[in-house]
Amino acid sequence: MKEGFRQAMAWLHTWAGLVFGWLLFAIFLTGTLSYFKDEISHWMQPEVQAHAVDDARSLGVAQNYLQHVAPDAARWIITLPNSRDPGLLVMWQDKLDPGKRGNFNQKTLDPTNAQAVEARDSMGGEFFYRFHFQLQMPHPWGRWLSTFAAMVMFLALITGIITHKKIFKDFFTFRPRKGQRSWLDGHNAVGVLVLPFHLMITYSSLVIFMTMVMPAPILASYGGDARAFFNEVFPASNNAPAQGVPGKLLPLPALYEQARAQWAGGHVGRIAVNNPSDVNASVNMFRAGSDKVVHDFGSVVQFNGTTGELLQVSDEQSLPTLVAGGFFGLHMGHFAGPVLRWLYFICGLAGTAMIGTGLVIWLGKRQLKHAKTAVMPFELRLVEVLNIASMSGLLIAIAAFFWANRLLPVSFAERSGWEVQTFFIAWGLSLLHAVLRRGRQAWVEQLGFAALLFMAVPLLNALTTSQHLGVSLVRGDWAMAGFDLTCLASGAFLAWAAWKMQRRTVPQPKAQRPRPLHLKQEAN
């Protein structure tokens, strides 16, 4: 009976893992990249230069600029630079008739000289972040598919724990250079050792979309009026309407200091000013997500903009929002400093590697049976092609995305759209390549090509911008330098993987299967 149960779980683990493995690999890798979303965006918009962070100066510059450019706007939104994202972002919403929403305008400013920066049009790291839960699909479908994939992932984790009999006995075991055995060891090692992360990231992804996945409690309690639920959970700050009497807005840095005092020195991430030219102007200071592990969905301090009167300080979180915010915060890792952020990144890579090794094992096991026949059955060939395209192909696509960012002319129409197109075109071509070439050659060529692309990224950066490693390292711009160095390291790792696989073909004529990448090192 016991064995029967375990076998059933193994069956489920095998097939759920196979069918969703390719998608999950892409979700995990792009999600892992999203931990460095801001750094990637910084690299992809090199026009926005990094400066020492000085909130008071930034805020003064932003207020001055907006007062000049958009004194009559309905709302200003200022996002302060931080050590990860150097851009001082100002947005303003045009004033329109009541009931209509005005257009948003957006500019990035240089906090040192108060000039608007003409940064190239690029989605930057936002693309990976969006892709990892929307999958470039129309609105609800991508979210549903990725959430469903997360459920399958959760299932695969639990069935994996049940299937893996000797978790504690084999806890420290990794035996390299033993073919199929090593793959299984590696799969178990990255699975078990980083299991807390895997469980946290998968479960929290379900919590993040819980209102979408399980709306029944909301519908039952609020009589189908989901909006009422959201209004209650995320109360909008009540901003006083404009009186129509012109007023003078106080300097924002002073209010900023008061807000920080309310949070015992916490940081301000974003500032929204409603009706900035009105006597009833209101200033909302939103707390930066980097302050706390538990994500607070609306920690805000509100002032009257002309008198400086403190209008509202948001309440402490209730227990349910605390729990949800905890999972949300853990998943996103906004609070993580540089070291912890790298640990998050490594854990994400381990998750990606777990999925990749699982896919390789599935194929390797079955190929052994067909070692003597010259032609592989169609279904195995299909899995092989998809393995290659979903793993090494994705790496090529990511590198192509970075290359497009540097090579497309700055004035190119729909530029950021074309960067994304390049990503998918490269991915599609790698699928075609995997179909046309034999398995092992396809692996070697694609890994080699990806290695080349990644290793050349610092060179490309040096040729196309003035922010090469010599400059960024000297200036201490670690986001820029770190991106270049990580690309270089990833390229070196991929080259090693390609070399390993190439070499493997010679001494091992028995159909020992491709030896693809085993720990996906990825760009910043």
Added chain:
Amino acid sequence: MLLALLMCYAGFTALCLATDRHHGELLHSKPSPRRRQGLRLAGWALLAIAIWPAVSADGWALGLVEWCAVLMLSALLLVLLLPYRPRLALILAGVGLLVSPVAAFAAL
């Protein structure tokens, strides 16, 4: 975080040495039952006590997250080092134990 990392790494090394297989591989002998018991106890104790430096430096919320992260990383590091550089894996644990009082002192 460094102190927690050093302690976790040493703790996992102790737990690893408490198994017959790895003790044999690393030290070429079979551990006596008492030694095995001692190593196991020391290993678990190190892992558990490593919570303290993390929490005392950064509070419960961040401290626990850091402790978990360090726990996973140190185990991963040890397991990847063992087959390739077993001596280095052991030396690191020893050095870690030696350095940790210094790190603790620096954190005070």
